[in-house]
Amino acid sequence: MRPSFRTLVCSLCLGAIAVARLSEEFNEELHLRPLRDGKLAARFSFSTLLKGATPRHPETLGVEDDSQLYTLLPLALGQILREYAVTELHLTLNAGNWNYDRWGYPDEPGVGTGAELWAWMGEGGVVTVDSRWLGLRNALAGLFCASLGSLDEQRTTSPVLTFQPEGALPNGTASHQLRHATLPSEHVCTENLTPFLKLLPCKSLSGIASLLNPHRLFDADWHGLGVHVRYLEDAGVEVRLAFQAVLDPVRAVSDGRRDWSLSAIFDRRIERACPVARSSVIRVRLPQNETYAIIPSPSTMDSTYATYVMSEVNNPPDVAIRWVEETTFQYPPTIEPQTHxxxxxxxxxxxxxxxxxxxxxxxxxxxxxxxxxxxxxxxxxxxxxxxxxxxxxxxxxxxxxxxxxxxxxxxxxxxxxxxxxxxxxxxxxxxxxxxxxxxxxxxxxxxxxxxxxxxxxxxxxxxxxxxxxxxxxxxxxxxxxxxxxxxxxxxxxxxxxDLATPDFSMPYNVIIMSCTLIALIFGMVFNLLTRKFVVVRVAEKSS
The missing domain is CATH 2.60.40.740 (Immunoglobulin-like)
Structure with missing residues (x-):
């Protein structure tokens, strides 16, 4: 029996998808860390590796680029990287102030309040680095619904001593330039989280991303998202999306305990794993010098971390930690600084x-x-x-x-x-x-x-x-x-x-007073010019 034309087309499509998946690798991880002041630090990390890929050389910007076909890597972001020949990119949007003394170092270092964007771009070609920097921030502003277009030349610097590349740069830093800008008045909200989730292969329908509940995340003491792109030599281009939050389990319950679980702090559960994820891991940092109980039993466990591998369990677990000897959490009056x-x-x-x-x-x-x-x-x-x-x-x-x-x-x-x-x-x-x-x-x-x-x-x-x-x-x-x-x-x-600010109420007072006087004068002059005044005699009524 000869196969039909539709069967052949489906087979070719499935084969192409299988080949594409071999060149792309997606991993997701949730890292949970209890803090000494009773709070809980959560870090979501979603990384996609495009194997064997290299950043676009700026000298090829004058010719038409090859068509970009991705299966797992977000196409909208990949097109921006190719359009402006970006070698390394870091974008963060944060709300609140990270308390280093109480919370220690964050899992993601970019925790500055507001928006921060910095990128390494190669030199050469017909388009200058400054022109590509302008197009890059405008494109990212449209992609993430943020005011990144305000990161103009009045906010752009090149602090190469502080912001070293986190990946490899072809031909080294001699042929690349750094552009860095911050906008402290910009904050992260649901209109930024929605396009962020659309860049994930499983969106928020399955996998660890299903825990990203905006009602709980934006109620946290601190929250922020980040987009990181870097080139790994002999590996490819890595795109990593991250979301961090500092949650307060004590405030979320009425009994004053700091016990927590995934369903309690996120008000959601992982119903099913992301089918395209090569690895899906939940890692919990264990409390030190305290009596606790962690449920269910992790896949692996040492003195520091308890790890849950989603592929090794039948149903995604509702991870929880209980402090069995604690009736009510008492906030410590003082905490030793957690940073150097x-x-x-x-x-x-x-x-x-x-x-x-x-x-x-x-x-x-x-x-x-x-x-x-x-x-x-x-x-x-x-x-x-x-x-x-x-x-x-x-x-x-x-x-x-x-x-x-x-x-x-x-x-x-x-x-x-x-x-x-x-x-x-x-x-x-x-x-x-x-x-x-x-x-x-x-x-x-x-x-x-x-x-x-x-x-x-x-x-x-x-x-x-x-x-x-x-x-x-x-x-x-x-x-x-x-x-x-x-x-x-x-x-x-x-x-x-606080800069010297003029009294902006005075112009409005002048405008209101001027408009009132003009209306009165115009009305009187208009009446004098257009109205005809006559004497009307009223006849006396007969007796």
Whole structure:
């Protein structure tokens, strides 16, 4: 019996899909970490690897690109990467302030408040890097329904010392340029989560992504999403979508306990696994020095993690942790800092023209550390670099600050860029102060909510090495600490600056008064010109 034409077509299509799936690999993971203040940190990670793929070379932008056919990798995002020849891309949208002292380092380092976008793009070709950067942010703005188009040249910098590539760059960094921009007033909401879920192969219909309930996620103490693209040499192009949230199980229940389960904190359950996922894993970090019970029994378990492999269970489990000896959770009055350094930044001064930027950096360890310090400040706040001073316990220690580079701002053109290396002695607090000036703006340059003020982007810190390299090599404890913090970035909270603002109520008062007077005058003049006044005699009534 000869096969029909429809059977042949279906066989060819299934074969093509099978071949495409061999070149693409999708993995998903949910990482849960109980925190010391009773909260729960959740990180969703969805990674797609396009095996054997390489970033598009910018010199090929002048010719038509090959057709892009993907099975698992999101086509909408892949077309943007090919259109603008992007080698590495990182986009984050976060709401709230990450509390490093209480929650420690996040699973995803990009936790700065608002929107942050940075990309490495190759040089060469007929289209410049700045033109491609403009098209990239506009395309991502339309894809994720975010105001990324506002990341213009007035917010764009190239802090190469802080934002090193996380993947491989063809021909190294010499042939690539970095573009970085932040928008602290942008927040994440459901209109960003919806296109985020559409990029997943199973959407939110199955797999771990089915737990992404916006009603619970956006009620968290902190939440944010990220899109990360990097090139892995000898492997391919990896696209990773991530969502993080800090949930409060104590607030979600009425008995005051911190017990939690997937169905309780997300108000959803995993009904079925994602059929195209190569691996689907739920990993729970186990509490230390506490009595607890975890249910059901995990696939594997050690002293640190309990791992549930979805392919090894018949029904997706409703993972839960119970503190059996705890009746009511008592919030700890104090918590030791969970990070190697603690950073606090303030903007002092009541004047609307001048102020002072103050920064305190505390080294929580018994060894000397160094940290990279980055400030990308819009031209709305201008530094007086000669007033930069460092103090420890009231004594001047300007030798602990090594200014690497400083680019002054240009009004309406570019922001200020300050990159420095700070040396932090053991168990000490370094205080930096620097005078700033606030310029006067035209009334057309103020935002609609001018009385609220302007949001300033967070500062970024990167602990990376010790001052005494020989001592570090000889001390195993120092090597362990420095290897742990070398790749971490820390973001300070955003600042709110109050600029000199005109009284916007006066124009409205003038407009209302002027319109009233014009209406009265026009009415009287119009009546005099158009009306005809006559004397009307009324006859007396006969008796």
């Amino acid at each position: 350094i603690s950073v606090h930044r303030t903007l002092n001064g009541a004047s609307q023209h001048t102020g002072q930027l103050a920064l305190t950096v505390t080294n929580n360890h018994d060894i000397q550390l160094q940290a990279g310090y980055l400030e990308t400040m819009p031209w709305l706040l201008q530094f007086y670099l000669h007033t930069l001073h460092a103090q420890i316990d009231g004594a001047s220690r300007d030798d602990l600050v090594k200014v690497i580079s400083y680019t002054p701002p240009l009004p309406h053109v570019q922001p200020a860029l300050l990159q420095a290396v700070l040396t932090l002695p053991p168990k000490s607090t370094l205080r930096l102060t620097m005078d700033v000036v606030k310029p006067f703006l035209a009334y057309t340059e103020h935002p609609p909510d001018a009385q609220r003020g302007w949001d300033l982007p967070p500062a970024v810190f990167v602990p990376f090495s010790s001052q005494d390299g020989s001592q570090t090599d000889s001390d195993p404890q120092q090597r362990a600490i420095l290897s742990d913090v070398r790749s971490m970035r820390m973001y300070t909270p955003v600042l709110l600056v």
